[in-house]
Amino acid sequence: MSELYYKTAMHLSRRLGMWVFHFLSWFVTAGFFLFKPRRVMISVRFYQRLFPGKRAPYYLWCTWRQYRNFTTVFLDRAVFAESGHIDYSSEGWDHLEQALNCQTGGIILMSHLGNWEIAAHLLKQQKEDLPLLLYMGSKQKEQIERLQKESLVNSGVRIIAVDRENASPFDIIEGVRFLQAGGFVSVTGDILWHQQQRRIPVHFLGRDVYFPETPHLLALLSGAPIYVFFAFRTGPRQYHFSSSEPHYVKADSRAKRDPAVKASAQHYACLLEQTVYQHPLQWYHFSSDLTPQDEKQF
Numbered sequence: 001m002s003e004l005y006y007k008t009a010m011h012l013s014r015r016l017g018m019w020v021f022h023f024l025s026w027f028v029t030a031g032f033f034l035f036k037p038r039r040v041m042i043s044v045r046f047y048q049r050l051f052p053g054k055r056a057p058y059y060l061w062c063t064w065r066q067y068r069n070f071t072t073v074f075l076d077r078a079v080f081a082e083s084g085h086i087d088y089s090s091e092g093w094d095h096l097e098q099a100l101n102c103q104t105g106g107i108i109l110m111s112h113l114g115n116w117e118i119a120a121h122l123l124k125q126q127k128e129d130l131p132l133l134l135y136m137g138s139k140q141k142e143q144i145e146r147l148q149k150e151s152l153v154n155s156g157v158r159i160i161a162v163d164r165e166n167a168s169p170f171d172i173i174e175g176v177r178f179l180q181a182g183g184f185v186s187v188t189g190d191i192l193w194h195q196q197q198r199r200i201p202v203h204f205l206g207r208d209v210y211f212p213e214t215p216h217l218l219a220l221l222s223g224a225p226i227y228v229f230f231a232f233r234t235g236p237r238q239y240h241f242s243s244s245e246p247h248y249v250k251a252d253s254r255a256k257r258d259p260a261v262k263a264s265a266q267h268y269a270c271l272l273e274q275t276v277y278q279h280p281l282q283w284y285h286f287s288s289d290l291t292p293q294d295e296k297q298f
Contacts, residue, residue, distance in 0.1 A: 025071035092243035103182035107226045112285045119231035131183035133158045179222040202269040216264040219249040
């Protein structure tokens, strides 16, 4: 969806009603569904692993509903930008509140399951003075991504854009410093952005896949805990977010570092898998430019 199309759809929706956005987004969904077969097959394979033994039309139906649900990410972004408010319920906020009060900081580990952007906004809405740094992958010529970053920055979130081709090791150093100062670092734990990215094997949905090592390495280097965080749409302009209890990555010798990091990544993978089964149609992982090696991510 281009920036012009998105802005036009929202302008018409404000004047004529939100039915306009839903109507226009149907054509966007149909376009991707019909003309992006590789992306469609990524989703189909995902639902085949999630619900084995079903017929092909069922997996296509799940994929269609997944694509339709994904359009609400754009809708809710616009609604929040205009009104500054989204209704939500929360679970586990006390874990983050305690870390904030004690100034211990933490790593808020998000996923491409649910709406991580709304999650970041809700965190700031819950606590305006929450010091939050967000790592985001940077894509060339991505127009909507620019609007996304602007919205988060305006809400007080600090952004580090990680380029797929030119990632810097200083990015992680900045994250460690932010954590040591008592801040919270948010990063997604389920997607590899570039070939040079450090990765770690985990067992997920019945197979061995690669997840990023960085969140768990950050926890090890900084001593800050990991909080696995999800935000799911429960209805029009309504969300529920949850945070896990703090999880620490500790190793008292160099020989124990790799096993500790791997155990932490597997812990996250297990929580993610449980949540995927609970909200299968809000899985928004559409990468189509993966190399054969990276396809093991799924």
